[in-house]
Amino acid sequence: MSTNTENVEDLVRKEYEHGFVTDIDTDTVPPGLNEDIITFISRKKEEPEWLLEWRLKAYRQWLKMEDPTWAHLDIEHIDYQAISYYSAPKSKDDAPKSLDEVDPKLLETYEKLGIPLQEQKMLAGVAVDAVFDSVSVATTFKEKLADAGVIFCSFSEAVKDHPDLVKKYLGSVVPAADNFFAALNSAVFTDGSFCYIPKGVRCPMELSTYFRINASNTGQFERTLIVADEASHVSYLEGCTAPMRDENQLHAAVVELVALEDAEIKYSTVQNWYPGDENGVGGIYNFVTKRGDCRGNNSRISWTQVETGSAITWKYPSCILKGNNSIGEFYSVAVTNNHQQADTGTKMIHLGKNTRSTIISKGISARHAQNAYRGLVKISKNADNARNYTQCDSLLMGDQCGAHTFPYIEAKNSSATVEHEATTSKIGEDQLFYCMQRGIAEEDAVNMIVNGFCKEVFKELPMEFAVEAQKLLGVTLEGAVG
């Protein structure tokens, strides 16, 4: 028993592979947060007055709020005045028109991550809006998308080029003062992605954004807004890695999705931010607010996430099922290793009639990690015949980690059907031995068993993302076999 446990622990000790820092001059403001800094950000980005006002309003509300403490997380006090709220690559004044103009070092960074833009440009089907620190520097496939009438650009561009759309939908799903981190984001967000799919259009390719935190001590505050107009369809991929750092880096993104009548949005995330070293030093704090609004009848929003990184993850991609017959889905794999902590889950708010939601959550904890699923299923008074199915499975590796499940169910309509299933299992020494007896080396066996555990979620991911996710799980949980 004991030796095998140690072996399992060796396996999960593999160090973060994407730890390197790109050396690019950044244009960074001094640490601290006040109305001047917010005004500076807004001016720097040449924003209209209404947006500055919106930011300042959010900031003033944020000042009155307190860090949330209800999550099953052990968070050191964060000094928000010690964070620098703006950082951009210097070349932004003459923004590159094509990949050739992009800083070669930047391209190198992507290549180290295995996502060479040059190749991706040729790989039909994926447009990339790459966010490097806080400003988008490369956008591809814009023309092809434009032909279809799809708008896919950085948030800053959207503010300039499509102010009416931004003004109409910004904050309409996640209000500026929704929660502590959302309010902070609303005040200081620097960039992100904007996407609009017009009526009846099926987006001709999967839209993809690669995020990467680079400058040290710079909080990242991404803002993503996706609007799917009536009867449109879009699949959006978000993937990220970060260089190795000692300081804890704060990340508080906001993602808003709006699906109008008959529209469908599929949002997939593979998150691999630096989790800290094996003693828990360093690592990203990931406090994200993601929410989708099924605003129209028969609309559908599906969240799929594979979370392997970050020191602390606080994230609940949610769906508001407002339209009748609308569908919300949440498929999640959350891996925590070493001293990582995750408190993640979803909220399904059933407001319309015949609304349906599905929640499949797979939590994996290794070594000293803590993994919590927290989910709310709320059936309102008018949501006749609403249905929910929830399945939460936890897999433990070693005997010092923890898995916790906090399901909340509020049903105010007696015609609702709510099902909840939960299991916790330990990665079996019997399973490992069985695979090894068949000639499969221990680390491959662990990988195989873990991937099997996550299968129901991986099959929801677009093909290339599923492959990446499996690889990532391998990197996260494997190591040199002891």
Add this chain to the structure above:
Amino acid sequence: MLKIENLHTKVDNKTILKGLNLSVEAGEVHAIMGPNGSGKSTLANVLAGRDGYEVSKGSVTYQDQDLLELAPEERAWAGVFLAFQYPVEIPGVNNVYLLKAAVNAVRKFRGEPELDAVEFLSLVKEKMKLVKMKEDLLNRSVNEGFSGGEKKRNEIFQMAVLEPKLAILDETDSGLDIDALKIVAEGVNSLRNKDRAIVLVTHYQRLLDYIKPDHVHVLSDGKIIKSGGPELALELEEKGYDWVKEAAA
């Protein structure tokens, strides 16, 4: 091929095997019989290298190498196969996928090129017939939702695909009805050849009605107390284990 000398093994600090000797040559089928708690499964697990089985004395030589020095997967690469008494379920892992990984791990060790999906499937199709495996079991998760008989059949199917040199079958007959037992036995018989040794670990004689062993050994209290030909099994069936124990005492 396999030489076990004076093997002593502890499990949870309790000595189970107490000086076991056994010699198996290529082409032979040996049956190890014995009452519950005599150490049959311990022997099977020690040979396969399961964690928690501590060898305190003695040696095991397999094809001129010290078997006990090898990790479980290295033993598999060297041709040692264990058909499990209780095959484990691995949810989400496709049965064929596991087997392909296993076959290619062995081939890689031998310096042979890995089989691609097409080559592997034709191998699988051929071997399925040996144990009358139902095709839908191939693409299900490993042993998940399999009946007792299907699990045991799957073990022999894996053995057929992996073509081991030394196969240890741990209570392969337990939990099988007579039809399933016949199918499994036929599968095993078809895998008998002059290069392969098979060690059957069993409590009951009935498996030996279908798989005829060359040698039968009686294991009692961690030692082999009597060896003989197939007729020994019949005698045991008739007179029970106490008779041998008394004779040996």
